[in-house]
Amino acid sequence: MTNESHVLDTPPPGANADWTIDQGWERYTADEHAVWDTLYQRQIKLLPGRASKAYLKGLEALRLSESGIPNFEELSDRLERLTGWRVVAVPGLVPDDVFFEHMANRRFVSGNFIRRADQLDYLQEPDVFHDVFGHVPMLADPVFADYLEAYGRGGLRALDLGALKQLARLYWYTVEFGLVEEDGDLRIYGSGIVSSSAESVFALDDPSPHRIAFDLKRVMRTEYRIDDFQQNYFVIPSFDELLRVTVETDFAPVYDEILPLPAVPVAAILDSDRVIHHGTQDYARAKGWGELVA
Template identity: 75%
Template sequence: MEITLDRPPEGAAADWTIDQNWDRFTAQEHAVWDTLFERQAKLLPGRASRAWLRGLDVLRLSRPGIPDFRELSDRLMAATGWQVVAVPGLVPDAVFFDHLANRRFVAGNFIRRADQLDYLQEPDVFHDVFGHVPMLADPVFADYMQAYGQGGLRSLDFGALHKLARLYWYTVEFGLVREDGDLRIYGSGIVSSHGESLFALDDPSPNRIGFDLRRVMRTRYRIDDYQQSYFVIPSFEELLHRTLETDFAPLYAELEGLDDLDPETVLADDRVITRGTQAYALAKRRI
């Protein structure tokens, strides 16, 4: 989470939150949301996890236009005790973790332009709300996100944020789950991306590897392209259990003595579901 500010910008509260000012969004900005929503809503049935699809229904995100965070938070609070708060952009790590630990999800307060539908490096309101919020309506995943925030605050004392960030990346952002023998998407970076919603499940290029906490926290990732490996959890209950039952302090110490792994690496003891060809990554390197 690279930022340049060390204090809240003008107009933001001490916790970096701002008023969403929903009325300021233009018709063109609402139209971008609707375009993105319609495209993904058609694509994701049969691809997204049941929990994500249920969350989309519970939160009534099919209503046209960028959601009003006050109404969205009312429904989310009733479901799992979470709320969505607007922030001006990326926030400091400690602020981010504190919000998660207190069941508040921070969302960007801008939306990409119409010519940026397929890629945007900084998360916008579509990524944050369409991608993340449906999973927060699932009680088990909602508890996992709170546990992650609490663990994130502790990680700052161990200088281990870069290790813990990989857990967030390969679960919350780019995770896959097995349901009834099939792989399904739940990571927000996938469900909010048309291209990666197809790539993550259908393309022969990436590895798909059974989730292991230590393995994930050793694995580097890329922020500017499709993933070269995806990690598959057996269930959200198992993900929460592994997180709550792990003593992270000795794990951080153990990981310091192990080499980091490149995103495309496959280890001999990995539970490989699909060993990728890496054709996509190799082709990009030739460009």
């Protein structure tokens, strides 16, 4: 299944009005299924003792250990019985309002293409492995499932309030690259980490990045990189607390407060931060990111 461009402005021919398409599971080749299996086996060796309990429980409940790229209909039936969510295929990166509308209605959008065998370690655009292996197990957790629905509703509101960039940072530092405290240790739950063999190790073991206690306003002011390891990871105390902060906060006055403020560089420490681990920042300096370590 070949898809050369996954960033679209208008629905392609054959897409539904809500941008969904048929996954086309029967058209995956043996080589494409083999890429999934290679990625799965590599990650499953790394994640015990690193990934959160919620993620590992979801991985098992959804039977993602079965060989080959999951069939979205079968996967969605299992997921819907647990938390009411379904996985729907889309032709690429969809417009923000479409993305939020699906999420607010417990539909998780996923690309249906998979990376090539020579792209195992990095892919700029999210493929079916990132979207399904990385994201979907957390949707089997009732609390996190509620958080993501609330985020979708908040996204629709952020579009009206001109604060999409600020809310996107919350998604990045929780859903994509979040850490959580469990039994006195840090664990990974963000999809960008659990689906990456290198960042699964870097996020927890490398001395370079900072690990900082989660603070909503701080996170929504913090820039991020999409092309390399994160240099600040934000640590939530629990998924219950993440949900509580999200649903109990009126975001409109928060946006009014933070929109005039300067963005915080990707590797910065603020005086107000509760730092769990003060990183060496050796990686950022080696990359020449000195201007980002204010």
